[in-house]
Amino acid sequence: MFIKQLYTGCLSEAAYYIESNGEAAIIDPLRDTDVYIQLAEERKATIKYIFETHFHADFVSGHLDLSKKTGAPIVYGPETETKFDVHIAKDGELFNLGNLTIQVLHTPGHTIESSCYLLKDETGKDYAVFTGDTLFVGDVGRPDLSSGNMSSDELAGIMYETIQNKILPLEDDILVYPAHGAGSSCGKNLGPNAYSTIGDEKKTNYALQPQTKDAFIKAVTEGLAEAPRYFSINALINKEGYESLDKVKGKALTPIAVADFKRKLSEDITLLDTRHADVFVNGFIPGSIFIGLEGRFAEWAGSILSFSKPILLVTGPGREEETVVRLARVGFSNFEGYLDGGFDAWAKAGEAIDLVINIEADEFAMDIPHDKNLLAVDVRKENEFAEGHVKGAVNMPLNDLVDTAMIAGLDDDQNLYVYCGGGYRSVIASSLIKKQGVHNLRNVTGGWAKIKEEKRIATEKDISVLN
Numbered sequence: 001m002f003i004k005q006l007y008t009g010c011l012s013e014a015a016y017y018i019e020s021n022g023e024a025a026i027i028d029p030l031r032d033t034d035v036y037i038q039l040a041e042e043r044k045a046t047i048k049y050i051f052e053t054h055f056h057a058d059f060v061s062g063h064l065d066l067s068k069k070t071g072a073p074i075v076y077g078p079e080t081e082t083k084f085d086v087h088i089a090k091d092g093e094l095f096n097l098g099n100l101t102i103q104v105l106h107t108p109g110h111t112i113e114s115s116c117y118l119l120k121d122e123t124g125k126d127y128a129v130f131t132g133d134t135l136f137v138g139d140v141g142r143p144d145l146s147s148g149n150m151s152s153d154e155l156a157g158i159m160y161e162t163i164q165n166k167i168l169p170l171e172d173d174i175l176v177y178p179a180h181g182a183g184s185s186c187g188k189n190l191g192p193n194a195y196s197t198i199g200d201e202k203k204t205n206y207a208l209q210p211q212t213k214d215a216f217i218k219a220v221t222e223g224l225a226e227a228p229r230y231f232s233i234n235a236l237i238n239k240e241g242y243e244s245l246d247k248v249k250g251k252a253l254t255p256i257a258v259a260d261f262k263r264k265l266s267e268d269i270t271l272l273d274t275r276h277a278d279v280f281v282n283g284f285i286p287g288s289i290f291i292g293l294e295g296r297f298a299e300w301a302g303s304i305l306s307f308s309k310p311i312l313l314v315t316g317p318g319r320e321e322e323t324v325v326r327l328a329r330v331g332f333s334n335f336e337g338y339l340d341g342g343f344d345a346w347a348k349a350g351e352a353i354d355l356v357i358n359i360e361a362d363e364f365a366m367d368i369p370h371d372k373n374l375l376a377v378d379v380r381k382e383n384e385f386a387e388g389h390v391k392g393a394v395n396m397p398l399n400d401l402v403d404t405a406m407i408a409g410l411d412d413d414q415n416l417y418v419y420c421g422g423g424y425r426s427v428i429a430s431s432l433i434k435k436q437g438v439h440n441l442r443n444v445t446g447g448w449a450k451i452k453e454e455k456r457i458a459t460e461k462d463i464s465v466l467n
Contacts, residue, residue, distance in 0.1 A: 001100060001121060002043070003128065005177065006035060007194060010296050011059055011329065012184035014194060016130055016177060018119065020098025025049040026072075027117060027130050028179050029062035031245055032325045036062075037069060047072045049095060051102070052086075053132025053179060054114040055238045057145045057231035058186055059298070060331050065244050077115025078106045083240045089115070107134040107166050109159025110141030110186075112150065116166070118174075128175035129198070134159075135167055136178045138191030140207040142224055145186070145231055152224075156217040163208060163216075172199030183296070185228055188220075225381070229399075230302030234331050243333055245325070252313070252324040252335030258349045261339050264312060269336065270305055273314040274323045275343065277427040281356040281443065285314060285346055288354075290431035293319060293326070295424040302330040304402055304428070313338035314346075356430045357442045364417055364444050365456035375414045377441075379429040380421055380448065390419070390451060391458040398425045407436040416441035423447045 002019040008030060016027040017039055024045040026036050040047050047070040050063050054077075063074045064084060074086040075095070089095075091106040101120040108114050110133040121127040133141035140163070143155035150158075176196040180186050191204075202208050207220060256264070265271060265287065273280055273288040274297070280290045291300050293316075305311070311334060315323050320338045327335075339346060347353060359367075368374060376393035378385050385395040398420070400406055410416065416433065420426040423445050430443050444451065451457055 001127075003119075003177075004039065005194060006030075007181070010298055010326070012181045012190075013059055014177065014179055014181065018097065018100070018102075019043060019045050020100040020122075022046060023048045023098040025051060025095075025097050025102065026066060027051045028053055028056070028132065029066050031060045031062045031065065031329050033062040033066040033069065033245075036066060046070075048097060049102075050074045051117050051130070052076050053116065053130065053134070054111045055080075055235050056133075056179075057235040058180075058184065058228070059329050060234055060237050060242060062245075063238075064241060065246075068244070075104075077104055077113055079108070080113040081239070105129070105166050107131075107162045109143060109155055109162045110134055111145065112155070112158075114141070118170075126171055126174050128177055129170060130177045130179075132179045133186050134162065135176060135201065135205075136180060136184075136187050136190045137176070137193045137196045137201070138205050139187040139189055140205075140220060142187055142227075143220060144224055145227055145235070152221050153217055156220050157213060159207075159220065160213045160216045167198070168202070168208065170198045172197065172202065174198045176201060185225070185231075185299070188223060188225075226399075228299065228303045229402075230307070230330055233307055234302070237331050242331075245328055248328050248333045248335070249321065249324055252311075252337065253320055254335075254337035255340035256312070256337040257340050258345050258351065261312065261346075262351060264336060268309060270309045270311045271314070272301075272305065272311055273343070273431075274319065275314065275316045277424060279316070280431075281358055281427060283343065283347060283353045283355050284431075285343070286352055286354040287435055288314065288431060289435060290427055292424065292427070293323065298326045298330045300398075300425075300428060301327055301332065303399055304432070305332070307331065308334070310334050310336045312336050314343055317342060354434065354439075356427065356434070358445050359417075359442045360445055361450040361454040361457070364419075364442075364451065365454045367417070368457065371415055373413050373415050375410075375416055377416050377418045377429070378420075378448075379418060379425050384421065384448075386462040388448070388452065388459055388461050391460045396429070398429050401429055401432045404436055407433055407438060410438055412440075414440070417444055418442070419444035419451060420447045422449050 004017040006015045089104040095102045099122040103118040105116040117130040119128045144152040376390040379398045
């Protein structure tokens with residue numbers, strides 16, 4: 001028996017490769033499927049099954065492309081409805097994989113079709129359970145992301161029955177392999193570990209503790225943050241199908257010369273610059289939206305960018321394909337191409353450029369008492385802002401800056417000092433603000449982490465929110 005967790009940090013997503021006696025199964029593959037095919041080839045195995053735990057909302061799965069390339073059937077659990085061919089398994093159905101057996105456990109609650117896959121070893125003993133978004137380390141899947149018409153409370157009630165009847169009866173020594181780890185928006189507060197055991201979850205997971213159904217529903221539904229904007233789009237793509245990644249890359253990886261690129265900027269497009277933040281601020285094409293590959297790139301792209309507009313890319317040298325693949329993982333497929341030669345070619349051609357002024361926290365501290373028009377703009381989430389912020393700052397969460405009315409409400413004579421937690425989100429925010437024609441801004445490098453170390457800057461908490 002061979003099990004490999006394939007973890008993608010920027011999405012906090014785990015896919016799984018399981019193999020026995022030359023036969024392999026893939027659980028919850030990402031859209032870029034070469035890694036699974038290469039792993040099987042290296043191990044001289046044949047991919048026999050592709051198991052999906054549910055219709056994922058936070059990424060586009062690779063089930064269709066992987067099935068076409070390998071001939072392996074796609075398996076979903078009961079109550080699945082799709083527009084492509086799949087094997088809809090019965091609750092309790094068994095699949096043989098070499099000397100192993102995989103049993104389907106229908107575990108609705110996160111979504112109605114959600115299912116776990118219980119792996120039995122060569123002796124028939126329950127060994128591991130692949131829980132998708134049903135059970136995480138320290139949490140369970142949030143019940144408000146269903147593509148159906150059920151309420152959060154209804155799905156949470158169903159999740160309660162799932163926990164009682166399908167999860168808690170499992171033996172304590174069974175390994176738990178979830179689809180996500182810490183940082184994922186598919187749960188409220190996922191633990192830091194990438195796997196666990198049923199026994200450990202029974203001891204520490206709040207959702208597995210003895211409680212009434214009503215108490216459970218309240219526990220899993222309260223305090224849910226708003227789901228990222230792209231989640232409903234991705235869930236629909238996974239349910240209805242998509243264009244192959246090879247075709248998407250074929251269009252996207254088209255080099256465009258500076259002159260042609262400049263002409264395209266007059267069209268209704270998205271100009272996306274994915275270089276490192278430290279490079280972007282020193283020079284970029286006016287109107288660019290910055291989302292750097294060094295951060296949680298795909299999540300922010302899905303939350304900020306339009307899915308309907310064609311995308312023109314400016315990337316670091318040789319990072320065009322990586323950019324396209326990571327965008328495709330969250331459902332983007334409408335690309336025009338990329339700037340041939342990158343930003344350097346644009347600058348060498350003498351074309352107009354823009355920049356973002358960076359300042360350190362100590363410079364910020366010196367400016368505060370002398371600039372009557374200074375406005376600190378905190379682009380962190382509301383809960384982060386509540387825990388502590390610059391005194392007098394306004395909270396404009398990055399997710400909300402796609403609403404141009406928020407930016408339009410800024411006064412022309414205000415000098416904006418933009419900051420986030422560490423400096424990544426504030427550069428994204430600065431690009432969005434400048435794109436709307438507001439240029440009197442500065443980006444505070446190091447963000448709140450550095451600001452709170454600067455004793456000359458007054459800070460405060462939002463007690464009303466914390467209470």
